Amino acid sequence: MKLIYWNTNNIQRLDEIRDILTCYKPDILFLSEIDKTLLESNSSLNKTGYLYFPNPGCNRVSIIKKTDIDIHLGLQTNYYTFINFPKFKTSVISVHLPSQMFQHLDGLKAFIRGFRYEIDENVGNPLENKIIVIGDFNVNPFERPMIDFDGFSATNTVNSKFQKRHLGKQRAFYYNPTWKLYADNHFPGTKYYARPSASSYDVLEHHYLDQVVISIKLLEESKSEKIETIKSTATYNFFSIKQNKVLVSDHLPLSYTINI
Amino acid sequence: MKWSKFEESKRVYPDKVVNKLIKGFSNATGEVLELVVETDVLKFETQTDFVFRLLLVSHRLENYRFKVATFGYNVEIYPVSIVLDEQIYNELFNKEMRPREIIKKDTEQEFEELMVQAFESERFQEVVTGLLKISKKPDLVS
Numbered sequence: 001m002k003l004i005y006w007n008t009n010n011i012q013r014l015d016e017i018r019d020i021l022t023c024y025k026p027d028i029l030f031l032s033e034i035d036k037t038l039l040e041s042n043s044s045l046n047k048t049g050y051l052y053f054p055n056p057g058c059n060r061v062s063i064i065k066k067t068d069i070d071i072h073l074g075l076q077t078n079y080y081t082f083i084n085f086p087k088f089k090t091s092v093i094s095v096h097l098p099s100q101m102f103q104h105l106d107g108l109k110a111f112i113r114g115f116r117y118e119i120d121e122n123v124g125n126p127l128e129n130k131i132i133v134i135g136d137f138n139v140n141p142f143e144r145p146m147i148d149f150d151g152f153s154a155t156n157t158v159n160s161k162f163q164k165r166h167l168g169k170q171r172a173f174y175y176n177p178t179w180k181l182y183a184d185n186h187f188p189g190t191k192y193y194a195r196p197s198a199s200s201y202d203v204l205e206h207h208y209l210d211q212v213v214i215s216i217k218l219l220e221e222s223k224s225e226k227i228e229t230i231k232s233t234a235t236y237n238f239f240s241i242k243q244n245k246v247l248v249s250d251h252l253p254l255s256y257t258i259n260i
Numbered sequence: 261m262k263w264s265k266f267e268e269s270k271r272v273y274p275d276k277v278v279n280k281l282i283k284g285f286s287n288a289t290g291e292v293l294e295l296v297v298e299t300d301v302l303k304f305e306t307q308t309d310f311v312f313r314l315l316l317v318s319h320r321l322e323n324y325r326f327k328v329a330t331f332g333y334n335v336e337i338y339p340v341s342i343v344l345d346e347q348i349y350n351e352l353f354n355k356e357m358r359p360r361e362i363i364k365k366d367t368e369q370e371f372e373e374l375m376v377q378a379f380e381s382e383r384f385q386e387v388v389t390g391l392l393k394i395s396k397k398p399d400l401v402s
Binding site: 054056057059072073074075077078079082086098103107108110111113114117118120121122187 | 321
């Protein structure tokens with residue numbers, strides 16, 4: 001199963017999107033900050049073997065899928081779209097969570113805690129269900145909303161107990177493969193943003209706001225996985241090596257492949 | 261101490277208010293869509309003792325659910341706490357909703373008025389009409 005997520009920063013044409021589909025051939029491409037009418041009105045996607053899959057109720061994430069795959073819509077809210085992927089018996093959730101430009105980190109953590117509750121309630125425990133969450137979390141993998149017991153509880157290791165008890169409460173973890181991308185220390189991020197706190201106090205300038213997390217059940221059943229940022233297609237560059245800068249959008253597309 | 265006899269509160273449960281309002285909705289969609297009120301056991305959104313979710317579902321898309329609102333109350337029944345879909349909120353209040361911002365309504369009447377406004381919002385109408393169309397598209401129906 002191959003998924004790609006891209007926050008397009010309101011791109012006004014489909015050329016780059018078509019090129020991503022042609023070159024990388026994901027099963028599903030999730031897009032944020034995209035004009036849905038652009039997707040609805042444009043039939044040229046069909047020539048690439050893909051179609052726009054409307055998800056009413058979720059305006060922050062749009063879905064493009066391979067024509068011949070079967071997916072079903074689940075819970076839709078403004079910030080996330082749940083789908084079932086019967087072929088892999090997996091729930092896929094794509095997110096575009098509130099921006100850290102307008103929210104305190106503690107506020108984002110409260111939101112992500114609620115999001116995690118919603119997954120637990122609508123899909124189930126990550127130890128027993130195959131779940132992938134992909135998208136723009138608007139926090140980094142190492143930040144407390146992602147790693148805390150009362151946040152998303154997403155660990156960076158495949159060697160873990162995967163559940164813990166704290167003050168009488170049991171919590172199952174997710175695994176976050178996005179950590180693997182920190183091997184790239186030239187541009188360790190999908191987005192460049194010099195000073196999130198609007199002051200020079202912040203040192204980090206590159207951020208993996210776009211991430212993938214997977215349930216432990218899926219991790220256990222997987223044979224291999226690959227996570228990468230997309231820096232170019234046949235025709236377009238999404239990243240300038242010379243300038244060390246993201247092009248086209250302000251986010252790089254994120255690709256995740258898992259073999260089950 | 262001499263106790264005088266207690267009478268049960270005459271306040272109408274907010275879930276009853278919503279259930280009354282949503283009667284006839286399914287019929288208006290040709291029995292394709294339905295609004296349902298479900299108990300929310302996790303209670304994280306309104307931080308009240310009793311929590312309910314108002315969901316839009318489609319009879320032709322088995323797993324589809326759109327959360328119109330979450331609402332909840334404590335033993336006093338009112339005020340009722342409501343978390344609306346963000347875009348419904350933005351439209352009704354003409355400002356950006358903070359994530360999961362809670363609205364409080366002190367009476368049954370005020371709550372009913374808010375829910376009627378939510379059902380009449382452009383956002384709600386758009387989701388309903390979009391879902392109606394998709395529910396009739398053979399290749400998207402589960």
